[in-house]
Amino acid sequence: MRTLLCTIAACALWASPSLAQIDIVIQYLQVEAPAPSTLSNLDPRPEDLGLAGARVGIEDNATTGRFLGQTYGLQTHTVPEGDDPLPIAITALAQSDFLVIDAPAKALLAIADLPEAQGALLFNTSAPDMPLRSEACRPNLLHTGPSLAMRTDALAQFIQTRRWTDLALIAGEHPLDIAFAEALRGSLKKFGLTLNAEKTWAFDADMRRNAAQEVPLFTQELGDYDLLLVADEIQDFGRYIAFNTWRPRPVAGSEGLTAAGWSTVVEQWGAAQLQSRFRDAAGRDMAPEDYAAWAAIRAIGEAVTRTQSAEAASLRAYMLGPEFELAGFKGRPLTFRNWNGQLRQPIPLVHPRALVALAPLEGFLHQRNELDTLGLDAPESACTTFEAPQ
Missing domain, CATH: 3.40.50.2300 (Response regulator)
Structure with missing residues (x-):
């Protein structure tokens, strides 16, 4: 036929x-x-x-x-x-x-x-x-x-659906990381969510050897939260965050749960x-x-x-x-x-x-x-x- x-x-x-x-x-x-x-x-x-x-x-x-x-x-x-x-x-x-x-x-x-x-x-x-x-x-x-906002809006919708209200963010220093973090902030505001803690990742140490020691101390200062957002669009440090945080919490953004065009x-x-x-x-x-x-x-x-x-x-x-x-x-x-x-x-x-x-x-x-x-x-x-x- x-x-x-x-x-x-x-x-x-x-x-x-x-x-x-x-x-x-x-x-x-x-x-x-x-x-x-x-x-x-x-x-x-x-x-x-x-x-x-x-x-x-x-x-x-x-x-x-x-x-x-x-x-x-x-x-x-x-x-x-x-x-x-x-x-x-x-x-x-x-x-x-x-x-x-x-x-x-x-x-x-x-x-x-x-x-x-x-x-x-x-x-x-x-x-x-x-x-x-x-x-x-x-x-x-x-x-x-x-666009960046399409991806971060998708994440914000999921976060709101899950009723995760206490949010923290770790952002890298590369321009792509900074732009993604800014889009995340905009999306959280758009959907009525609040970012309660934020830190900049500025380590120059080799996390392949030091993640288990450095990441818990780094994330301890964030306090408690429901979800940790990571802005690492160049895929540099984000892979070392999950399972190394001070508190056992899910990770999303550039690592963990991600929003992708495909x-x-x-x-x-x-x-x-x-x-x-x-x-x-x-x-x-x-x-x-x-x-x-x-x-x-x-x-x-x-x-x-x-x-x-x-x-x-x-x-x-x-x-x-x-x-x-x-x-x-x-x-x-x-x-x-x-x-x-x-x-x-x-x-x-x-x-x-x-x-x-x-x-x-x-x-x-x-x-x-x-x-x-x-x-x-x-x-x-x-x-x-x-x-x-x-």
Whole structure:
């Protein structure tokens, strides 16, 4: 049966005699950033992080595209650490209006502001910075990776559901740790929770040898609490906190219970098939950066299929409109917020061995979409370059 080969919607389009050939080439641009030094080398960064997800997305697009007269290609560009990304971005934009970018916020904004990028459609897959979704938003830049606030709001919902009211925080000194800690504070306030104790992790000792001696003394000063939050986004010291605290309490944040854009433990809603396809293609588990790149590629493919257009402006308008939905293997359709370009998506709350919950949690309501309880809602965003909220 034809329905075994393609979706119902795709088959309907495939049967139409008026379909024109559409050829889409997507540019993937990675701007290498310096890797922070950490105590442990147990979690090396894959060389194809993000890119592997884009490749799987291209293959998924091609599966449907074969029946619709669509072809998809992927061209990759890497900017070495310290080099100017703009010349390479200009080269990529000369070849295609679709650019998927793995880069820090500063580079993203510089690329989005290029004259060559004004008619293009750009996707941010890795920078979680809040200003990119607010006062520093750009109309040609959409975000498939979750913001920091989406992750910390998911954690805050879980904390409130568990009625953990006494909270403590340990935050590292790296800029990524500081930003995550600030997002945590904002989320706790948003959901009516209070942070009762806080300390900065400034150790330079080797915790691989000293954790059992140093961490109990360090956490003793926090007093009593229900949950210990850890802001260690560079994965430096957080792994040594659990089971070494003065009081036996659960740990969450960057370690313990974490909120992630994607995790290998997500297996429901058809996710096991995506996980399997990715492992077959990349030889490793799918990381959040891979998922965000996959989602960007698939969003383009879905919009092309529905609009039968290869024009960036038409695809952008469709993605930000009420008809667009992306099946993202997270239990709900994924859509873009038309006030700042952020992809709405559930956030898995996980530990290394299992999925604990999927935010938004039951009871957290919204007048338009419950997914908008995660991250910047329209009244909270200072982005003014997108359409009015719907």
